[in-house]
Amino acid sequence: MVRVLALFACAAVVAGCGADSGDGRAKAPAGSVQLRSGGKPAFQRELRELRGKPVVVNKWASWCSPCRAEFPFLARQAEQRKGKVAFLGVDAQDVESDAREFLREEPVPYPSYSDPEQDIAGLFNGKVAFPATAFYDRAGKLVYLKQGGYASERKLSEDIGRYAR
Numbered sequence: 643m644v645r646v647l648a649l650f651a652c653a654a655v656v657a658g659c660g661a662d663s664g665d666g667r668a669k670a671p672a673g674s675v676q677l678r679s680g681g682k683p684a685f686q687r688e689l690r691e692l693r694g695k696p697v698v699v700n701k702w703a704s705w706c707s708p709c710r711a712e713f714p715f716l717a718r719q720a721e722q723r724k725g726k727v728a729f730l731g732v733d734a735q736d737v738e739s740d741a742r743e744f745l746r747e748e749p750v751p752y753p754s755y756s757d758p759e760q761d762i763a764g765l766f767n768g769k770v771a772f773p774a775t776a777f778y779d780r781a782g783k784l785v786y787l788k789q790g791g792y793a794s795e796r797k798l799s800e801d802i803g804r805y806a807r
Contacts, residue, residue, distance in 0.1 A: 696806035708791030777805035
């Protein structure tokens with residue numbers, strides 16, 4: 643029975659792999675987990691590949707209450723701005739199994755990179771607060787860093803409009 647369930651789970655994941663997110667990358671099916679490894683090199687490579695499009699990077703952790711509170715805002719903004727603004731997550735100082743469980747509970751339409759030692763967060767000076775949201779322009783230049791959480795989706799939306807250009 644366990645093998646049959648595992649087979650169905652694998653088939654569901656494979657079936658969703660080709661869905662287009664509108665920004666040239668595959669979108670995970672709802673409820674799937676996109677927690678990537680590879681550290682700073684993989685994250686920097688992805689940022690380079692996204693040049694030409696503004697990027698919003700959100701540092702979070704499953705144990706962080708303000709991170710959990712703003713996650714739905716980020717998910718909705720990513721969907722609304724699909725094809726115009728790219729989003730990436732950075733899961734810092736977290737237990738990987740807890741992060742994966744959180745992403746199953748609160749799926750977002752973009753990948754997150756595992757960052758247990760905050761090496762990736764250090765690239766955008768985001769080590770101090772949880773959460774932290776970095777905004778990159780189309781040229782790949784860091785233009786703004788918000789330390790702390792967003793209390794409203796409206797404020798997040800305003801910052802995306804102001805800085806992710």
